[in-house]
Each structure stands twice: as C-alpha cells, then as structure tokens.
Amino acid sequence: MQTEDEFLEVLYKRLPIPPAELVIPPGDDCAGLRIGRGRLLLVAIDQIVGGRHYLLEGPGAAKPEEVGRKLLARNLSDIAAMGGRPLYCLVASALSPRHDDVWLRRFFEGIITLAREFGVLMIGGDLAVTPEDDAASLVIIGEAPEKKVVRRSGARPGDILFSTGRFGRAVATGHHLTFKPRCREGEWLASKGYARAMIDVSDGLLLDARRLCRSSGTGLRLNTDHIPLRSPETSLREALTDGEDYELLFAVAKRKTGRLATAWPFEETPLTVIGEFIASDKPVIRDSEGALLAFEGGEGFDHFTSMEGGGDSGS
Amino acid sequence: MQTEDEFLEVLYKRLPIPPAELVIPPGDDCAGLRIGRGRLLLVAIDQIVGGRHYLLEGPGAAKPEEVGRKLLARNLSDIAAMGGRPLYCLVASALSPRHDDVWLRRFFEGIITLAREFGVLMIGGDLAVTPEDDAASLVIIGEAPEKKVVRRSGARPGDILFSTGRFGRAVATGHHLTFKPRCREGEWLASKGYARAMIDVSDGLLLDARRLCRSSGTGLRLNTDHIPLRSPETSLREALTDGEDYELLFAVAKRKTGRLATAWPFEETPLTVIGEFIASDKPVIRDSEGALLAFEGGEGFDHFTSMEGGGDSGS
Structure with missing residues (x-):
C-alpha cells in the first residue's frame, strides 16, 4: 500500500x-x-x-x-x-x-x-x-x-540543519496535547532570512527530515548525538521516529549560523544544530559515522500505511 | 438543545x-x-x-x-x-x-x-x-x-422570491448524489445584479428561506401552489422540508422580475417565482392564504438537534 x-x-x-x-x-x-x-x-x-x-x-x-x-x-x-x-x-x-x-x-x-x-x-x-x-x-x-516565505525545497548541500525544541515521547509525556506551535519562531526565521528550507515535525524527525531532503534534492548527515531528547528516559530511536513533536526543522546557510545563534531571541525555545545537508541525488540520511539511518518497521508516523493499526499523517 | x-x-x-x-x-x-x-x-x-x-x-x-x-x-x-x-x-x-x-x-x-x-x-x-x-x-x-457578491441579508419587503430547480425527495430519487451545483446560475445572477439576497437549499426550503428572512429582517409569503415538486409523487411537505435539493433561493426587486424572466439563459434550469418578501420584524413564513407555515417535528434538516437520530447540517 x-x-x-x-x-x-x-x-x-x-x-x-x-x-x-x-x-x-x-x-x-x-x-x-x-x-x-x-x-x-x-x-x-x-x-x-x-x-x-x-x-x-x-x-x-x-x-x-x-x-x-x-x-x-x-x-x-x-x-x-x-x-x-x-x-x-x-x-x-x-x-x-x-x-x-x-x-x-x-x-x-x-x-x-x-x-x-x-x-x-x-x-x-x-x-x-x-x-x-x-x-x-x-x-x-x-x-x-512572497519574498520571505520558506518552502521545503530550499536546502543546499553544506547548509546546516537546525531544530527547535526537543524530540520523542510526545504522546507518553502529554506534549502532543500541550505543545506551543512555533509560529513566532517560524515567522522570525523567515523574516530575517535565516531559514531557506523548513518543515514541522509531525510524523517523526527522520521522516520529516527526509521530506525536506526530498524536496531540496539533497541528503543529510544527522548528528545523532546532538538531537535534544525530551526527557532522560527518551531513547534516540524515540526521538527520531515517535512524531507529534511539532518542532521546526530548518536549513541555514553555513555563513549565517553564527549570527543566528547570537540573534535568536526566543529564550525558552531550544535551538540546536543537529545536522548538515550533503550532496546526494537520493534523500538519504546518515548518522555522524556515515552509516545509513533506518529502522525496521518504518521510520516515522505515516500510519496511513497501516490501515489495521490506524493512525494518520499530516498534510 | x-x-x-x-x-x-x-x-x-x-x-x-x-x-x-x-x-x-x-x-x-x-x-x-x-x-x-x-x-x-x-x-x-x-x-x-x-x-x-x-x-x-x-x-x-x-x-x-x-x-x-x-x-x-x-x-x-x-x-x-x-x-x-x-x-x-x-x-x-x-x-x-x-x-x-x-x-x-x-x-x-x-x-x-x-x-x-x-x-x-x-x-x-x-x-x-x-x-x-x-x-x-x-x-x-x-x-x-466585492460589488457583486450576494449575501443573505439583502432582501427587502416587496422583493420577489425566485427558486431554481425542483424540491423534495432528493434522497429517495438519488438527486442528492447527482445534482449539478448552480454555480453558473449563481454567478450570472450576481454579475447581472438580479439577486440581492441568496441562499442554497441544503437543509429544506422552509428552513433555508427562514434563514434568508432572518438575515434580511423580513418575513415571507410563499406561493405554496407554485413550488416546483421533484416528481408527481412528491408532497408539498416533502418539497418544503426534505432538504438536500441544492437549489438557489433568491430575492429580486419587483421591477426587475420581468427582465430576469426574459433574460434567463439557462434553459435546463427551471426558474420559478415562489413567494414575496413581506415586512415583519420576525422571520415568519406564511402561505398564500396568510396562514403560518409550520410543521410538527421541525421544518427542515437541522439534524444537529437530534443527536440520537444523527444527521448534519450545512454551514
């Protein structure tokens, strides 16, 4: 299916x-x-x-x-x-x-x-x-x-992947019911010209990062050690595949990353470098060691494919 | 409720x-x-x-x-x-x-x-x-x-109520699955300035006519004898309350009615005078004899009120 x-x-x-x-x-x-x-x-x-x-x-x-x-x-x-x-x-x-x-x-x-x-x-x-x-x-x-809007397709090899917030266990912790949408952060990133590709993580970090790569025609190296976990109990796999985080993933040109880190005005919103876009004609995602990131049973929340199990996926 | x-x-x-x-x-x-x-x-x-x-x-x-x-x-x-x-x-x-x-x-x-x-x-x-x-x-x-758009609120006492099409038994006859939305008719009526108030009949002729009256601050006298019935088996009550007709009801200034009847270019769409707006601070609907039109058990399809029975109502 x-x-x-x-x-x-x-x-x-x-x-x-x-x-x-x-x-x-x-x-x-x-x-x-x-x-x-x-x-x-x-x-x-x-x-x-x-x-x-x-x-x-x-x-x-x-x-x-x-x-x-x-x-x-x-x-x-x-x-x-x-x-x-x-x-x-x-x-x-x-x-x-x-x-x-x-x-x-x-x-x-x-x-x-x-x-x-x-x-x-x-x-x-x-x-x-x-x-x-x-x-x-x-x-x-x-x-x-129109000149400021950020699409999924603007990332280039060498761009740095940033995230807002933390990942994983969004349902277990109740985050999926209480999260604060990142509208102010998103609008700021767009208006200041920092983000040149962006997506929100609804279906899992890995799946949504792959969508970003796919639209941009790049691959990605994820710094899996740097991904902010929601809690001490959260595993890397949960952070990568649970979904429902509703955080922003976005690409920033390397020369702008220092300025962004300094200028970021949202004290309560963690801002983290979690990867770098790489040249690739397939939307592959590798870890820091260069190994392909993949999980058995899927890499995210596209539950539309498991009709028996049910679920959904965002538009 | x-x-x-x-x-x-x-x-x-x-x-x-x-x-x-x-x-x-x-x-x-x-x-x-x-x-x-x-x-x-x-x-x-x-x-x-x-x-x-x-x-x-x-x-x-x-x-x-x-x-x-x-x-x-x-x-x-x-x-x-x-x-x-x-x-x-x-x-x-x-x-x-x-x-x-x-x-x-x-x-x-x-x-x-x-x-x-x-x-x-x-x-x-x-x-x-x-x-x-x-x-x-x-x-x-x-x-x-903006200058041509037609709202529900523009009808005045003395305006004539027109309808497109026929009414009643929309579900029984399958009309509710095959009807042709009256977009061309609606756009023509607006662009030519004929309709000064308009609504589509999704929840029953009587209920939607009352919405038109309510928004316009008028009452209505319905020529119940003139309402086009979908079929020989259709009763007046069915035509007034069944709903799912998706026809247009609209108010036309009296002096324009003759011109409208002549100019109407949609040969396959019946156009019928079915009433006249009257001065009233309540959205009352009377029949040709002046008697109040009302039916026990409701006058239309607002099934939202009958949660047990289920149903819906259009926005």
Missing part, C-alpha cells in the same frame, strides 16, 4: 496545470496563493481522530478543550513551517452522539482560546454527528510575504 | 472584532475576505458522514465516486449561493479501515472529475483512518467581485 505522501503525489500529478497565482502548489506544509502586492495566502488542512490522536477514555483521556486545542495547534504548526502568520480558521466536527452540548462547547473553547493567543479568527464551521467515532478537521489560512 | 445555527452564532459572538478585510463574517454561506482591488475571497467548509449523507451498504449504497462528488458539490453550492466562482479546494478524509486504496482512489476520482468540470483545483489534502466510521470534509475557496 502507498504512503499518504505517495498517494497524494499521484493525485496532484493528475490535476490540471495550476494557475500562476498558485505560487506554492500542494506538497508543502501549506499551499500558497498570490493575492496581490507580494502577499501570499497560505492554506492547509489537518484533522484529528478520536482514539488516534488522543485517547477518548480511561487514564490519559484528553479533555475536550485539549482536543480542540490540538486540532488548531497542529495546523498552526503548518503555518509556522512556512514562516507565515496565521489569520483565520474554519472547523468541521463530526462527533459521536455520546457528546453533549457541553462537550462541544468545551471543544470549541479549546480552539478559541489558542486562536486568540495567536491572533486567529474562526470564520466558518460545520457540525455533524457520526454513528460512533469522533473526527474533526480544521483549515488554517495564513499569510506571508 | 440548540440548533447548529444557534450554537455557531453564540460561538461567533464570542470572537474578537473581525478585521476590516473580513467583509463577510461567518453566518453566511461563505465568509468573504477582501484581497485587494475589489476582489473577495470566499471560503466555506462542509462535510459528509457515512450513513448520514449517503448509504454505506445495501441497495441504494453510494459508490465511492458519488461520495466524493457529493462532498465537493455541496461546497460548490455554497459558492453558488454567494454568486461566486469556485477556484480551489482542500480535502480531509477520515475513513474506516474497511476501505482499501481502490476505494480511496475512486472517492478522489469523484471529487476531481467534478472539480475539473467547474475549474476547481485541489490544493491540499489529509488522509486519516478511523476506528469504524467514514467522514470527510472539504474547504472550498472561491472569488467574487
């Missing part, structure tokens, strides 16, 4: 030639539409499914506010990865009849509270009822100056 | 004051954002749920192409209701593991085929797997000149 990336790629290839205003076609964290005077509108869709992205019952069950918050936060992370600023969202909820008005109100409360924090306005909604399951989707609309 | 309209209205009231570029705030068929030079971007979200909007199994079960087609068609109808032109869509599918790649491909085939017919490009997608149910949502992005 195909991965989600492969499935969508085949689909997009069958579409008619996009108009000139579609400056960033599908396949990046957001699509980008030119809307006059060098301004790009950024759009992305993402969703959460009960029992996949959060626990419905028992210990560790998510509160409705946390479910709503996570739905928006995932999407904000996609805007962050383009260096954009989020503006609007639209929400469709398809919820089980076991939820009452109070649950629904608290779910939207979670969305609205985070939205306010990031200056996002909800401008559309649709409510539906399912037989049994819970699913909700959200479309985020943001903006970025 | 609140209706969907009521729930969302309370929610939107709690949002911060929208910026000036949000020319059409939520509560209409689409939200409208000014994007320079008198151009509005129109955005709406809508969804379909298996077992609610289509049958999953047995006789009358929908083909995957039909499911995808319906998802887009519902959204196109929202753009039509603003007199807009559809441009882009993004799709999130949350599907049961019983569907294979072939099903998914056929589902997207249904979307893409209709999209091509209406010049719409798919620019984003997200695929997820649920434990059991099927849900999918779609965001439509369109455009309209």
Whole structure:
C-alpha cells in the first residue's frame, strides 16, 4: 500500500496545470496563493481522530478543550513551517452522539482560546454527528510575504540543519496535547532570512527530515548525538521516529549560523544544530559515522500505511 | 438543545472584532475576505458522514465516486449561493479501515472529475483512518467581485422570491448524489445584479428561506401552489422540508422580475417565482392564504438537534 505522501503525489500529478497565482502548489506544509502586492495566502488542512490522536477514555483521556486545542495547534504548526502568520480558521466536527452540548462547547473553547493567543479568527464551521467515532478537521489560512516565505525545497548541500525544541515521547509525556506551535519562531526565521528550507515535525524527525531532503534534492548527515531528547528516559530511536513533536526543522546557510545563534531571541525555545545537508541525488540520511539511518518497521508516523493499526499523517 | 445555527452564532459572538478585510463574517454561506482591488475571497467548509449523507451498504449504497462528488458539490453550492466562482479546494478524509486504496482512489476520482468540470483545483489534502466510521470534509475557496457578491441579508419587503430547480425527495430519487451545483446560475445572477439576497437549499426550503428572512429582517409569503415538486409523487411537505435539493433561493426587486424572466439563459434550469418578501420584524413564513407555515417535528434538516437520530447540517 502507498504512503499518504505517495498517494497524494499521484493525485496532484493528475490535476490540471495550476494557475500562476498558485505560487506554492500542494506538497508543502501549506499551499500558497498570490493575492496581490507580494502577499501570499497560505492554506492547509489537518484533522484529528478520536482514539488516534488522543485517547477518548480511561487514564490519559484528553479533555475536550485539549482536543480542540490540538486540532488548531497542529495546523498552526503548518503555518509556522512556512514562516507565515496565521489569520483565520474554519472547523468541521463530526462527533459521536455520546457528546453533549457541553462537550462541544468545551471543544470549541479549546480552539478559541489558542486562536486568540495567536491572533486567529474562526470564520466558518460545520457540525455533524457520526454513528460512533469522533473526527474533526480544521483549515488554517495564513499569510506571508512572497519574498520571505520558506518552502521545503530550499536546502543546499553544506547548509546546516537546525531544530527547535526537543524530540520523542510526545504522546507518553502529554506534549502532543500541550505543545506551543512555533509560529513566532517560524515567522522570525523567515523574516530575517535565516531559514531557506523548513518543515514541522509531525510524523517523526527522520521522516520529516527526509521530506525536506526530498524536496531540496539533497541528503543529510544527522548528528545523532546532538538531537535534544525530551526527557532522560527518551531513547534516540524515540526521538527520531515517535512524531507529534511539532518542532521546526530548518536549513541555514553555513555563513549565517553564527549570527543566528547570537540573534535568536526566543529564550525558552531550544535551538540546536543537529545536522548538515550533503550532496546526494537520493534523500538519504546518515548518522555522524556515515552509516545509513533506518529502522525496521518504518521510520516515522505515516500510519496511513497501516490501515489495521490506524493512525494518520499530516498534510 | 440548540440548533447548529444557534450554537455557531453564540460561538461567533464570542470572537474578537473581525478585521476590516473580513467583509463577510461567518453566518453566511461563505465568509468573504477582501484581497485587494475589489476582489473577495470566499471560503466555506462542509462535510459528509457515512450513513448520514449517503448509504454505506445495501441497495441504494453510494459508490465511492458519488461520495466524493457529493462532498465537493455541496461546497460548490455554497459558492453558488454567494454568486461566486469556485477556484480551489482542500480535502480531509477520515475513513474506516474497511476501505482499501481502490476505494480511496475512486472517492478522489469523484471529487476531481467534478472539480475539473467547474475549474476547481485541489490544493491540499489529509488522509486519516478511523476506528469504524467514514467522514470527510472539504474547504472550498472561491472569488467574487466585492460589488457583486450576494449575501443573505439583502432582501427587502416587496422583493420577489425566485427558486431554481425542483424540491423534495432528493434522497429517495438519488438527486442528492447527482445534482449539478448552480454555480453558473449563481454567478450570472450576481454579475447581472438580479439577486440581492441568496441562499442554497441544503437543509429544506422552509428552513433555508427562514434563514434568508432572518438575515434580511423580513418575513415571507410563499406561493405554496407554485413550488416546483421533484416528481408527481412528491408532497408539498416533502418539497418544503426534505432538504438536500441544492437549489438557489433568491430575492429580486419587483421591477426587475420581468427582465430576469426574459433574460434567463439557462434553459435546463427551471426558474420559478415562489413567494414575496413581506415586512415583519420576525422571520415568519406564511402561505398564500396568510396562514403560518409550520410543521410538527421541525421544518427542515437541522439534524444537529437530534443527536440520537444523527444527521448534519450545512454551514
């Protein structure tokens, strides 16, 4: 069975030639539409499914506010990865009849509270009822100056790979429900011209780093010893493949790395050098010793391929 | 329990004051954002749920192409209701593991085929797997000149209510899977300045006509004898309350009605005068005799209120 990336790629290839205003076609964290005077509108869709992205019952069950918050936060992370600023969202909820008005109100409360924090306005909604399951989707609309927007494809061999934050055990530690989307960091990196390729880590560091390489036409040497682990219990493998970190990975030209380290204004957000892009016509990722990084059973969170196991993968 | 309209209205009231570029705030068929030079971007979200909007199994079960087609068609109808032109869509599918790649491909085939017919490009997608149910949502992005866009709020007492097409038994006859969204009709009505208030009928003629009245601050006298029935078996009550017709209801200034009837270029689309807006501070709807139109058990399809029964309602 195909991965989600492969499935969508085949689909997009069958579409008619996009108009000139579609400056960033599908396949990046957001699509980008030119809307006059060098301004790009950024759009992305993402969703959460009960029992996949959060626990419905028992210990560790998510509160409705946390479910709503996570739905928006995932999407904000996609805007962050383009260096954009989020503006609007639209929400469709398809919820089980076991939820009452109070649950629904608290779910939207979670969305609205985070939205306010990031200056996002909800401008559309649709409510539906399912037989049994819970699913909700959200479309985020943001903006970025066309000259500043950061795509996945701009990394060059010799560029340095930086990350924000820490990796691994995002579900076990509850991070996946409480993480703060890196919008401010992303916008700053774009506006100052530091990041020339960027992606957010939703599906696992290794898988998302490979996407960055694939779009840029490079390989990558990862300093596996330097990858910031979420906690002392976190293994390297967990950091590389767990996913749901919602941190930024980005490429910086080598000559700018010193300046970036000095100028970084986000004291609470760890900034780490974790690798270097290398020349390669395949998106290979090697460790510090030059050995190929690969894990049996997959390298990330593209659970779309394991239909039985279920799961999802971000757009 | 609140209706969907009521729930969302309370929610939107709690949002911060929208910026000036949000020319059409939520509560209409689409939200409208000014994007320079008198151009509005129109955005709406809508969804379909298996077992609610289509049958999953047995006789009358929908083909995957039909499911995808319906998802887009519902959204196109929202753009039509603003007199807009559809441009882009993004799709999130949350599907049961019983569907294979072939099903998914056929589902997207249904979307893409209709999209091509209406010049719409798919620019984003997200695929997820649920434990059991099927849900999918779609965001439509369109455009309209700010001076031509048609809202729900423009009807005045004395205006004539027109409809396109026929009403009732949309599910029983399969119309809900095969209807042609009235985009061309809607855009023509807007560009020629005929429609000064418009809505599409997704939740029942009576319920959607009442929304038009509510937004416009008027009442309505419906010529119940003139409402075009889908078939000889269709009852008036079915025509008024079944929903899923996806026809346009619109207000036309009395002095323009003759010209409209003559100029109407869509030979295959019935155009019918079905009522007249009346002065009223409540959105009351009366029949030709002046009697209040109301049905026990509700007047439309706002199934959000009947959680046990399930269902949905469009945005």
